[in-house]
Amino acid sequence: MGVPKFFRWLSERYPAISQVIAENRIPEFDCLYLDMNGIIHNCTHKDAGEDATFRLSEEEMFLRIFNYIEHLFGKIKPKQLFFMAIDGVAPRAKMNQQRARRFRTALDVEKARDKAIKDGIEMPKEEPFDSNCITPGTEFMAKLSQQLRYFVNKKISEDTEWQGCEVVLSGHEVPGEGEHKIMEYIRNAKAQPQYNQNVRHCLYGLDADLIMLGLLSHDPHFCLLREEVTFGRASKTKSKELEHQNFYLLHLCIVREYLEMEFQDLQSDGALNFSFDLERVIDDFILMAFFVGNDFLPNLPGLHINEGALANMFGVYKRVLPTCEGYINENGVIHMARLRSLLEELSKLELISFENDVADEKWFASKQMEKHLADRNATKHRGRKNTHITMSSFQRDLWKQKIRPYVSNRSREALDLGAQLKAADRKFVQDLADAMHLQWSTKEDDNGERRLVLAFPARGSGDDDNDDEEDDEDDDEEGNLAAWRVIKSYDKAQIVDVTTEDAQQHYEKLYQDKYQGWKTKYYLQKFPEWPAASFDREQTMLCENYVQGLQWVLFYYYKGIASWPWFYGYHYAPLISDVTKGLGADLNFKKGQPFKPYEQLMGVLPDRSKKIVPKVYHDLMTNPSSPIIDFYPRDFELDMNGKKMDWEAVVKIPFIDEKRLLAAMAGPNELLSDDEKARNGFGVPIKFTYSPDVDYTYPSSMPGLFPDIPSCRCIENIFDLPDVEGLEYLSGLTNGALLNVEALAGFPTLHNLPYTAQLVEGYGVNVFQSDSKNPSVVVTLTDTNMRTSIETWKAKLGQRCYVGYPFLQEAKVMKVRDELFTYELAENGKDVIAKDHSNREATEFAREAEYLESWYAKRLAVTIGQVECLVYVHMLKGLIKTEEGALIKEYAENPSLRNTYASQTIVDEVINEDERFIEKAALPIEEEFPVGTRAFFLGEYAYGRPLEIIGHIYHKAEVVVSIPKTKEQPFAKQLIHRAERANPYTPSFAVAKQLGMHPLVLSKITSSYQVMTSAGLKLNLGLNLKFEGRKLKVLGYSRKSHTGWEFSALAIKLITDYMLACPDFFAAIQREPQRSEVTETDLWPDQGVASQRIKDIVAWLKKQETGKFEKVPLEAEQLDSDAVMELAKAGEQVLQATQDADVKKLRGVPRTAILKPSDAELLLGNQKFSLGDRSSESAERQRRYC
Structure with a gap:
């Protein structure tokens, strides 16, 4: 199914399913799974045709991938398992889609390159990255596996957070799609007798199918992690840099609750002849979603997500299920008789498509009237x-x-x-x-x-x-x-000499004749190769193949691969009303074997990507006399087939004949080199575990860029899936799973407050920067009278509560307000003080109340009612350690979070508290700091130096502290001041005056200055030294103070060099500095001169390599690379001078002077640092590889 369309449809129908990730404001997770292919694509290239000049070296790609993985791990922090899965060879059923995508990608890239050259854009000398090499068996994927093994070994050896969980890498060498390798693990784990029914899963990936896979696990504590999705203009302007990327959690527990609301009519007494079971309804939903298309089957004609197909199917399902004796999808097996009932009712939607197609035809209009006249008798x-x-x-x-x-x-x-x-x-x-x-x-x-x-x-x-x-x-x-x-x-x-019955019969016959003709036309258009004599037989085979596909995909989702070689052998699906002709299909699948990597490469790649495959196969892809040359057409038809976006078009290329392919490859296989043969085999998933007992040097995967790992403490073993021999896969909800208000901490539920829900047409929820035209499930909070009473909330001042419904966060009530007064506790913590509102405060109350009511309604489709009481809170910041050693909660105002909430949306208590923030009494010092504990000294004498506990006396500790023999001399501040003096900053108005330039010209040329070429291409001729909209500056070149932009001496030199190199360009801009849209002929009237000067300027800018300048947030205090290198050199000298240390024994050290690394945030979380401060690293931190 279309990823953006399905996600948008789901998010607008069920608006409260997604939560933006904020630090420490998401649940704890036991398992994190990465569907890696999305990460690999994000980190290696832009979308096909987006930028023909974009290049990255392999080293840069691998660094990006490392940083992305590390970023996701740091956000989720899995406690038990970190599972990275890369697509291996896919089932034959998936290869049709892979083949279509890769042919289309290669063609789009070629067209983009040809257009850029035609437009006079200078192309880089480096070969472009062919994203089709992200396919099992390629040299690139083999290198990536090697790099990932190095990366995991390094992280486990050096990062304590990685040492606490099992890490698994299932690479491209292991057959199967990444997400299905993950689901195979979950399925097998769930079958184990000791399975934790409340395990907390987080699955990263961009594919819409992941939503279905998560739902069919029937584990309620399951989230999807994904980047922020934007549509329309915003989708083209959003930065994809990792540091600027928002991530969202899609909570499947909330999706489950919405689905229960969706089908609440089926829960009423007598609605069904059998008991209502949400788990079985979810299974049926998964099956119905196949009808709008997926990676293995095309959509049924006329069923498009953005045209309400899923919503229509819900209505059909509600009508059909009460007529059945049970559910349609029985744990991954289709009940064909019940499917027939669903399809027969669903066929009525096809009639709507038919009538829309023939609405303008005379017969339809006249017969409609005749029918009307007959009825009027x-x-x-x-x-x-x-x-x-x-x-x-x-x-x-x-x-x-x-x-x-x-x-x-x-x-x-x-x-x-x-x-x-x-x-x-x-x-x-x-x-x-x-x-x-x-x-x-x-x-x-x-x-x-x-x-x-x-x-x-x-x-x-x-x-x-x-x-x-x-x-x-x-x-x-x-x-x-x-x-x-x-x-x-x-x-x-x-x-009128016809009876009502005669007229109706005549009309029905004509209608059916036209309908059958319409259906026949569809098949003749989509399957012109069918012989007329065997039309019916061909149609039946099509329908049987489609029904096989429905069952194959269900098996794949619920039980694993039923057949490696099976595939759907058509570009189009049968009409809905004909699918029933295939219900008698043979569903006895033969397991078979997966393709080898090179067989898949030859089956999915176009000849435009032949460099990716071993040279011995090139002839098969390009030689006109090749026995399989027809597999590799240079030109092919794209059929929109009712879709609206180009990328949705059907790519009409021939299907691969497996026997012909393997026969043609047999000869060249013998000519493969040893390295090539090694890449053509299968591998095993690897398990990485930390062991303090091993210590060896792991060699660099890329000498010169990455260092050796001198003290590697990671062990690699084959990862075996949990054994299911003699066990059965569990279906549905496991006994003991916690749902709704009983869910584990951090997993949201709408049930924390009483509500009613209904589906509302045209509600206009705004999830993606524009009002939706689709229906939304609207939740209306009920029984709000008590929760809006000011007297109720006055009694709760100083008490904890949970805000942010439905994504609850703990807070403490500090003030409560109604339209007339603000109430807060007096200093004694008991009495309540009332303060009259000024006119301004009364206006602010009304504005805030209106905003909250509107935000809930427009963003979440939650009707909270009139806001009569506002509650001002301090958010839970975390735990702090008292001087006595107890852990207590700390509440504080958080400027990045909202601090005022509508009282009716606040929850008093939750059943399961977050274990990360549970207060604890102090331990005896002997237990908290046993002999042998290594920590840091926080006393004034030798602050920050390492120590070891050697004993205890009178509730205090005896320690030995390492103290340098030579006192460290300060050096950093002086170096920083010297670097600042060497590259001073000047306000922009002074720079403009110094250079004799209009201030507006300076502003434009130091940012992005777009010029339209004669070819209709916009080129940026600016220096990109400032980014006002993105709130970024360039390190060492620009900064923004309260008075405006300032530029360094380096920046001024660069601008001066630009003016000297292109004086005519600056003179042309100076003539009309206010002009907003500029063409090349506005700058140089002569077209020939203009084109040549544009090329010259682009070439000059390329030499300056401004694209490599480091962009950082405006508020960032950061040194440039030269200053950092100088500091590093000086620091190394200081380190050498202070290596010799004495060991001093101290007695009577209080616990407040001892810092365990694990307590760093508890004791020192409020520390502030400035440039040049010396610090000791008291806790392992994640390291970025860049």
């Missing part, structure tokens, strides 16, 4: 003005020969119309009688037949007075006029 004609009446020929004769004369003569006798009238004719007479104000009745004759009789209503008695007689005469006159109007309308009636 069965409706009442009450003589309304301008009502057009129709009747059959028989009804016309009945009117003219019997009823009209009877009405005209106003006979006092009843008119007997007999007992032989058809139902439609009886209805015609009854409607006519009503219109004429006649009385009609049915009377049973002697033969038992019911005869239809008409009569005029009886006139009043003759006892009425004269006034009444005059009124009657007036009424008669009006009645006569009305009667004649009805008579005339019946005289002019249109004759």
Whole structure:
């Protein structure tokens, strides 16, 4: 399914499923799994066609990958398992999609390169990175495996956080897709008798299928970690630099709750013939999602996520399930009879597509009218003005020969119309009688037949007075006029000689004929190769192959690969109404074997990527006489097939014939080198564990860039999956799993507050910077009266609470406000002080109340009601250690977090508290610092020096402290001041004056200055020394003070050099400094001159290598690389001079003067550092490899 579309649809329908990651504000996780291919792609290239000049060296790629992995590990900090999975060879079913993507990517890259050259862009000398090499068996992937092993060994040897969990790497050598290798582990682990039913999973990846895989685990403590997703204009402007990237947790526990709301109608008494089970509903949801397409099957025609396909399927499912005897997806096995019921109801959606396609055709419009007219014969004609009446020929004769004369003569006798009238004719007479104000009745004759009789209503008695007689005469006159109007309308009636039944049958036949023709047209367009004589057989084979695909994918998700060689052999799916023709398909899959890496490479790569495969195969991809040359078309058709985005198009390239491929490769296989043969085999997953008992040198994976690991303490072993022999895979929720309000700390739930929920069309939730047009599930908080009472909250001043519903965070109540007063505790901590609001404070209260109500409504689709009470809190900052050694909670105002909340959204208590922040009493010093403990000394004498505990006396410690024989002399501050003096900064207005330049020109040229070329390409001719919008500066070149931008001597020299190299360029800008949009001919009127000067300027800028300048946040205090190198050299000299140390014995050392590395944050978390401060590293920190 489309990744962005599905994620957007899910997030807008269920708006409270995602949480932005903030430090220490996410749950603890036991297991972190990385679906690595997304990371590899992010760190090696830009999107195909985005920037033809973009280049990275392999060294830079590997550094980026290391940093990305380290960044994710540092955010999640898994406690038990860190599992990295790279795609190995895929099942044949996935290779069709891989092949289509790689052919499309190679073509897009080639077109982008050709366009750039045509536009006169100078291309780098280095070959571009071919992202298609991120495929098992390539030289690049073999190098990556080697680099990752080095990286993991280094981290485990040097980083204590990595030493506390098991690390697994399942590389490209191990068959299977990355996410499914992860799910195989979870599936096997869950089958173990000792499995922890509340294990906390975090899975990183970009694929929409990961949501389904997480749901089918049925483990409630399961989150997906992913980068922030943006749409529209923002998606093109967002920086992808790691330090600027927001990450989100998608909480599947909340998705589960929303799905329960979605299908709440099925939970009512009598709705189903069997018990409602959310786990089974989730299983059915996973199956239904296949119909909109995935990596193995195309979408069913007309079912598109962005057009409401999943929402429509939900409605169909709610109608169908009550008619079934159970669920459709039975733990990964499809119940075909129930699937038939679903498909038959789903086929009605196909009729909508059909009618939309033929809406403009004459037959449809006219027959619709005929159907309408036929239906109107069965409706009442009450003589309304301008009502057009129709009747059959028989009804016309009945009117003219019997009823009209009877009405005209106003006979006092009843008119007997007999007992032989058809139902439609009886209805015609009854409607006519009503219109004429006649009385009609049915009377049973002697033969038992019911005869239809008409009569005029009886006139009043003759006892009425004269006034009444005059009124009657007036009424008669009006009645006569009305009667004649009805008579005339019946005289002019249109004759339609069809009965309602006949008209309906005729219409249905025509409709079905056209519908079948529409379906046939679809198959002829999509499958023109089908012989007419075997059309029905071909259609059945298509449907059977599709049904096989549904079951194959379910097996793949729930039990693992059912067949390596099976695949869906068509570019398109059958129509919904025809899928049932395939329900009798053979579902006995043969397991088979996976392709070898080179077989997959030859099966998925285009000839444009031939450099990636060994040379012995090149001829097979390019030689016209190759027996498989047809596998590698240079040109191919792209069919949008109802989609709107280019990347969604069907890539119509031939499917690989496995037998032909393997036969053609047999000869070249013999010519492979030993290295190439080694890459064509399979490997095993590796488990990395820390061991203090080993100590050896691990060689650098890239000498000259990475050092050897001199004291490696990591052991590598084969990782064996948990053994499931004799065990069964568990399905559904495991016994003892904690749900909703009982969930473990940090896992959100909507159930922490009472609510109701309903699906609202056109609600307009704003999750992705614009109002959604799709329906959203709206949660409305209930029973808010007590929670909005100011008296209630006055009583809670000084107490802890949980804010940020539904993503709760602990806080302490400091103040409460209503529209008139602010209440807070007095200094004695008991009395409550009330303070009147000023006009400004009253306005602020109203504004804040309105904001909170609006934010919940627009961002989360949660209706919280009117905000009558605001609660001001201090957030839980963490634990601090008292002088006595106890751990207590510290609350403080956090400027990066909101501190005011609507009272009705605050939760008083939670069942499971966060174990990271539980207060603890002090331990005896002998237990906290046993003999042999190594720590740091915090006393004034020898502050920061290492010590060892050697004894205890009178609740204090005896220690030995290492003290340098030579006192360290200060040096850093002086060096920093000297570096600052060597490269002084000047305000921008003074720089402009110094250079004789308009200030606006200086501002433009030092940032991004876009010039439009004749080819329609925008080129940046600025120096990129400042980034106002992104709030970045360039280290050593620019900074921003409270008065504005300032530039260093280095920056001024660079600007001066630019002016000397391109004086005509600066002169042209100076002419119109206010101009916002500039073309090359605005600068140089002569087109030829303009094009050449643009090329010259681009070449000059490239030589300056400004792209390599280090960009840092505006608020960053950071030294440039030259100053850092000088400091490092000086520091090394000081270290050499102070290596010799004496050991001093100290007695009576209090615990406040002893720092264990693990207590660094507890004791020193509030320390402030400035440039040049000397420090000791008291805890292992993560290191970036750049």
